[in-house]
Amino acid sequence: MWVLWAAAAQAADVDGAVDVRFGVRTEPQLTVEHEHGEVEAREREEEEEDGWEPSGLVALVATGRVASGGGWAGATGEVWAYPPEEHGTVLRLAPAAGYGAGGSGTPRLDLAARYALELAPADPAVDGGRAEATASLGGAHLGLALDALHHAYFSRPTWSFGAASLGPRWQVDRGALRFELRAAGQLNAGHDARDAPVTGGQGRLRLGAGLTHGPVDLRAEAEGIVAVGGGAPAAFLPPFTSLGAYDVDIDALSAGGFTQVRAGLDLVAALGQRDAVLASAVGRLRFPTLPAADLDVAHVALGLRHDLGDHVSVSALGAVDAWRQGPTRVVDPYAWVGLGLTR
Amino acid sequence: MSWLWLLAAARAADPLPREVLALEHEVATLAAQVEAARAAGAPRGQLAKLMSAYRERAEALQAAEAPLLADRLDAAAARRAEATRRLADAVAREAADPDARAVLVEALGPPEARLDALQRIVAAGSPDPEVAAAIALDVADQAALLALVFDHDAGAARAAAHRARTRADAIAARARAGETPTVQDLAEQERLRRDAAAQDDAAQQAAAQAERARALRDRAQGGG
Numbered sequence: 126m127w128v129l130w131a132a133a134a135q136a137a138d139v140d141g142a143v144d145v146r147f148g149v150r151t152e153p154q155l156t157v158e159h160e161h162g163e164v165e166a167r168e169r170e171e172e173e174e175d176g177w178e179p180s181g182l183v184a185l186v187a188t189g190r191v192a193s194g195g196g197w198a199g200a201t202g203e204v205w206a207y208p209p210e211e212h213g214t215v216l217r218l219a220p221a222a223g224y225g226a227g228g229s230g231t232p233r234l235d236l237a238a239r240y241a242l243e244l245a246p247a248d249p250a251v252d253g254g255r256a257e258a259t260a261s262l263g264g265a266h267l268g269l270a271l272d273a274l275h276h277a278y279f280s281r282p283t284w285s286f287g288a289a290s291l292g293p294r295w296q297v298d299r300g301a302l303r304f305e306l307r308a309a310g311q312l313n314a315g316h317d318a319r320d321a322p323v324t325g326g327q328g329r330l331r332l333g334a335g336l337t338h339g340p341v342d343l344r345a346e347a348e349g350i351v352a353v354g355g356g357a358p359a360a361f362l363p364p365f366t367s368l369g370a371y372d373v374d375i376d377a378l379s380a381g382g383f384t385q386v387r388a389g390l391d392l393v394a395a396l397g398q399r400d401a402v403l404a405s406a407v408g409r410l411r412f413p414t415l416p417a418a419d420l421d422v423a424h425v426a427l428g429l430r431h432d433l434g435d436h437v438s439v440s441a442l443g444a445v446d447a448w449r450q451g452p453t454r455v456v457d458p459y460a461w462v463g464l465g466l467t468r
Numbered sequence: 469m470s471w472l473w474l475l476a477a478a479r480a481a482d483p484l485p486r487e488v489l490a491l492e493h494e495v496a497t498l499a500a501q502v503e504a505a506r507a508a509g510a511p512r513g514q515l516a517k518l519m520s521a522y523r524e525r526a527e528a529l530q531a532a533e534a535p536l537l538a539d540r541l542d543a544a545a546a547r548r549a550e551a552t553r554r555l556a557d558a559v560a561r562e563a564a565d566p567d568a569r570a571v572l573v574e575a576l577g578p579p580e581a582r583l584d585a586l587q588r589i590v591a592a593g594s595p596d597p598e599v600a601a602a603i604a605l606d607v608a609d610q611a612a613l614l615a616l617v618f619d620h621d622a623g624a625a626r627a628a629a630h631r632a633r634t635r636a637d638a639i640a641a642r643a644r645a646g647e648t649p650t651v652q653d654l655a656e657q658e659r660l661r662r663d664a665a666a667q668d669d670a671a672q673q674a675a676a677q678a679e680r681a682r683a684l685r686d687r688a689q690g691g692g
Contacts, residue, residue: 186644188643192658195662221651221654225655225658225662228662228663235655237651237655238651257650257651258651259651270652337631339634342634342635342637342638368646368648370647391642393637393638393641393642403642403645405645405647426645428646440644465644
């Protein structure tokens with residue numbers, strides 16, 4: 126195995142990273158898909174028994190990647206646990222591969238696909254696999270993008286859903302500044318609250334802007350979605366991943382119809398030779414047809430990284446996830462410190 | 469007849485003052501020094517010092533040239549002189565100035581083809597010493613401008629490679645901070661890495677062409 130890895134490293138562009146994180150989180154069980162009303166009931170029980178119960182956070186994340194010519198392949202393996210809380214623990218293995226060609230005045234083609242196997246020992250209902258693929262073709266300014274995803278739940282097939290979107294994009298780079306405009310039509314398929322198959326459609330318009338100057342990369346985007354059809358989803362999809370970030374899957378159901386606006390801001394900036402700061406903010410407002418699709422979301426995070434050497438770094442991140450659904454309001458602050466190794 | 473022949477003729481008839489010629493040489497040398505220091509990863513303080521020296525001499529040159537250019541050159545030639553100054557400034561800042569580049573390329577033609585043509589002219593030479601001297605003067609002028617264009621291209625490509633790498637690294641940094649990258653992010657990250665590698669190659673090729681142009685300029689100046 127190591128001989129193969131060494132041979133690959135000689136012949137191609139190879140890198141990888143391992144990160145260990147320790148921290149605290151307040152509502153880890155809210156990152157797990159569940160039947161409607163299930164978590165609220167559990168929350169009420171906990172409040173009656175002990176009140177608010179924060180938990181620890183332990184995570185091990187390993188990534189590897191190899192690229193040669195226009196092709197590349199990689200994989201991420203993750204374990205997230207929230208001791209002593211059982212709910213929310215997740216094991217995730219996600220191999221990915223892709224190919225790119227063209228550029229510099231010639232048409233450009235980019236293909237990528239990823240499959241993520243997710244297992245939750247304490248919540249077997251959410252065990253599943255998520256497959257996604259993207260293809261884009263175009264020139265320096267105009268192009269066409271096709272995206273598709275399917276999330277299959279092994280023991281709850283009616284929770285499974287899929288989406289496919291197709292649309293043009295226009296982008297312009299002006300040195301440090303860049304702008305992008307994307308439009309897409311999307312078809313969604315899933316099951317409603319009575320487990321009947323439903324399909325829906327979406328029209329999406331996304332405006333993005335970015336600034337890369339020296340060691341600073343700043344990007345901002347706003348996306349509007351008009352969804353029609355579908356039905357109240359069979360399961361509650363949490364708006365945040367087990368890692369705490371906004372989960373784009375929650376936009377992949379038409380959910381009976383809604384109008385949604387989401388805006389985000391991301392900053393990564395190096396401070397000197399060894400330090401970097403990361404900041405992000407996401408806000409989403411949804412105006413639904415059905416109460417089950419009502420879900421406003423906010424997320425802010427601030428992280429710092431300090432390189433101890435060429436391959437070792439320490440990092441820290443503090444974040445707050447918040448969402449509102451009807452009268453339910455949840456705020457989930459969390460923080461972690463980490464040690465990372467890179468190659 | 470190109471504008472450089474006219475400029476060469478004007479200079480031959482009524483050469484620019486020695487101090488202006490010395491300033492031109494000094495400014496080009498300082499711009500190249502700033503670019504070389506930046507390419508070598510010199511500390512920010514050293515770059516600022518070099519930039520300051522460059523700017524001070526560039527402004528002095530502009531002030532010295534302005535009345536002379538106004539007197540001697542037509543509007544098109546003045547536009548080219550202004551483009552030359554702007555391109556030298558862009559080289560020093562490792563920035564792109566496509567408009568200034570376009571003005572010079574309009575006058576010179578495609579840079580690689582013009583460099584090849586100049587090399588053939590120098591190799592062919594002339595038995596008439598006066599013609600040989602005139603050719604050497606014009607070749608040296610054009611080769612110096614071509615070196616500036618290639619230095620600009622190399623700097624712009626290096627800056628584009630740096631931006632692409634910064635963006636790709638930012639996607640990786642966000643992932644390590646807990647954001648699960650989408651498959652579109654992964655495709656974008658790989659595209660940016662390929663772009664960075666392609667721009668690195670383009671920068672190396674442009675830098676090699678700039679060296680070739682400088683060697684031709686020195687050879688022409690030696691021959692003239």
